[in-house]
Amino acid sequence: MLNAIDYVPGNTLLHRLNPVTKLALAAAIIIATFLANTYAMLLGLLALTFALGVYAHSASRLVSLLKLLVPLAVVMLLLQTAFVRGGSVVFAWMTTEGLTTGSKACLRLLGVALPLILMLTVTKLVDLSNACVEVLHIPYRYAFTFTTALRFVPVFSQQMNAIMEAQCARGVEYDTKNPLRKLQLMLPLCVPLLVSSVGKTDATALAAEERGFYLRTRQSSYKRYPLTGRDYVVLAACVALVVLGVLA
Secondary structure (H helix, E strand, C coil), X not given: CCCCCCCCCCCCHHHHCCHHHHHHHHHHHHHHHHHCCCHHHHHHHHHHXXXXXXXXXXXXXXXXXXXXXXHHHHHHHHHHHHHCCCCCEEECCEEHHHHHHHHHHHHHHHHHHHHHHHHHHCCCHHHHHHHHHHHCCCCHHHHHHHHHHHHHHHHHHHHHHHHHHHHHHCCCXXXXXXXXXXHHHHHHHHXXXXXXXXXXXXXXXXXXXXXXXXXXXXHHCCCCCCCCXXXXXHHHHHHHHHHHHHHC
């Protein structure tokens, strides 16, 4: 079963960039999204993210994540219109200022989540952790913790599906349309999932210690991650993107 953050093989320019450069590109889009205050800039950053996703053949992952974020964005819009009451009334309790603030908050939500997923789909987690250690001089234990947490996301998702299938075989119906009833059915599943996650974490820590985890340094990786000319060009574009977000 494919996960939204699984690596998508490819030979595009985005795939060949240094992992740190890809991380900087995602960070630049996110920072520009936070700084931008116009619809044109916010929509332009979203369009840029999807254009990069189409170029890297990972647009389907972005669309799948978008389907999950749209309901959350709608809830955020309703909350913003309920609490921001300035301007003239448009419909019911919704005002012009509330709709403006809420719609921009929705676009920012999408603009923050999608670039990170795009970066993960074109970068191997091993390369990401090693490049952060070599280029950014981040301690390996922190880089390893971050990438290991990302690796456990699809594992826990599969375990949750397995637990739900086992419960369905016992007659539990999870396809109810009542959100409160569904939440009531999902909460008991957290206990076996938590127990299994603690067991996997302990086994992973023991395996890492047996392989000399605490002896690893920046020079331990057999693969080097130097910054090339195309990386510097993309980094310059990242700076320009952030400046554009400030001006927009």
